Amino acid sequence: MKSSYRWHQFVFGLLGLALAAPSVYLMLGLPLLMREQGWSGTEIGLFQLAGLPAVFKVVLALPVERWQPARWPYRRWTLLLGGAYLLALLALAAAGMETPKALLFVLILAGSVLATWTDIPVSALAIKMLPPSERTLAGGVRSAALFAAAIIGGGAMLLLEQALGWAAPFLAMSVLLLSALVLLGSLEETEGSQSGKPLPSRGRPGGFFRQPGAGPWVVLLLGYFPFVATAWVYLKPLLLDQGFPAPQVAWIAGIGGGSLGVLASLATARLVSREGLPYVLPLSVLGNVLVLGLxxxxxxxxxxxxxxxxxxxxxxxxxxxxxxxVFSLMMDFSRQYHQAVDYGIQASLFALGRLAVPPLAGVLLDIYHYPGMLLALTVAAFLVALLSGAQRFAVARWAGGQAAR
Known part of the structure; x- marks a missing residue:
């Protein structure tokens, strides 16, 4: 039985990689190609809005949850939506940078919607099929798949595009997605030792915001990550404008940067205790200020x-x-028996903050150039650092209350 669960873990991990790699390429790889073609900072920033479907993930989950039983199990949802996503990738492969910008945006937006939507039944299927003893490993596999997607989508696919042209990355990622869907089709949708157990009542979104300390955490959630993430979005165009060849940029920011991100994430998870998270948060934001200033x-x-x-x-x-x-805190601040709805709310808020800043930064880039844009991001991160320090104890009390539940 354990070997079958390992096979399930592999399939779900491959699906996570196949879904995330194109999204990373579209959001973090294409800005390099756009800048190479002379696109303005505002245009690059506006194209980041194609990631907006992540804000509405809870809404996309409603039909999957409502029509899940019998005729529409999670696996069928995944195959249907995954097949549509495959078609979207093939449509992008047939397009190109010379495609009218409005049409290109629509194609990227369609891919983003389908990737976000497909992720919902994939996650639900993993929870359904894997027993509780396997879910910690499942989280690790999923995290590793996302980092691998960052390296592939943000680095390797750029190198492939430079070598073979626009269509090559989309065709390669289509083959990866098709392989994952074929493997998923071989799995039988079963209960992971949870059958017969009653499900707890569904959580209500309003309950999350009524918790003590929810207000400060929501503000921090909206502002903690976006400023350093926006600098990361514009790092590839910055390096290109500083005279680095496009293949070097892919190696530096895509593969090298992604690998450093993996190491930093694992080291942080290893060294920071659960109880210390609210206290480390202000130090982390201050570190972001220093890095952006540098x-x-x-x-x-x-x-x-x-x-x-x-x-x-x-x-x-x-x-x-x-x-x-931030992901550790999002999991920590989800109420017991309401983890799905609370995590969905926080993920939507997180995505909202991440998507709102790049277009504004693009305007600043066009007006004040890179130093002005980066200075603005530094000042904004500093304000968040002040807020996180002031609200540290409120967040800590909230975390303590959650741990006691």
Whole structure:
């Protein structure tokens, strides 16, 4: 039985990679190609809005949950939505940078909707089929798949595009997705030792916001990650504009940066205790301020390639640590028996903050250039650091209350 669960873990991990890699490529890889073609910072920032479906993940879950029984099990939902996503990737492969920008945005948006939607039955199927003893490993496999997607989508696919042209990455990722769907089709949808147990009542979204300390955490959730993440979005165009060839940018920011993010995330999860999370949070935000300030200074003072690469590496480490902490806190602050709805609310708020900042930063880039944009991100991160320090004890009391439940 254990070997079958390991096979299930592999299939779900492969599906997570196949769904995430194209999204990473579209959100973090294409900005490099856009800048290479002379797109403005505002245009690059506006295209980041194609990731908006992540904000409405709870809404996309409603039909999957309502029509899940008997005729529409999670596996069928996954195959149907995954097949539509495959068609969207093939449509993008047939397009190109010369495609009218409005049409290209629609194609990317369609892919984003389908990737977000397909992820819902995949996650539900993993929870259904894997027993509780396997779910910790499932979380680790999923996290590893996302980081692998960052390296593949943000680095390897860019190198493939530079070597073979626009269509090659989309065709390669289509083959990966098709392989994952074929493997999923071989699985039988069964209960993972949970059959016969009554399900707890569904959580209500309003209950999350009525918790003591919810207000400060929501504000921090909206502002904690977006500023360092926005700097990461514009890092590839920045390096390109600083004279680095596109293949070097893919290696530096995609593969190298993704690998540093993996190390920082794992180290943070290993070294920071659950009880210490609310206290480490202000230090992490302060670290983001320092990294953003260093990157802004490196660009403004034109200190040379070595310093710019060092600042880029520190930004990758900050991204990994920040994402590890925020996801840990999101899980910690989900009420018992209401984890799905509470995590969905927090994930939507997290995505809202992450998607709102890049378009504004793109406007600042066009007006004040990279130093001005990075300085604005630094100041905004500093304000969040002040807020996180002031609300540290409120968040800590909330975490303590959650642990006691």
């Amino acid at each position: 990157l802004a200074s490196a660009v403004w003072l034109e200190v040379g390639a070595a310093w710019l690469l060092a600042a880029s590496g520190l930004l990758a480490l900050a991204m990994g640590a920040t994402s590890s902490l």
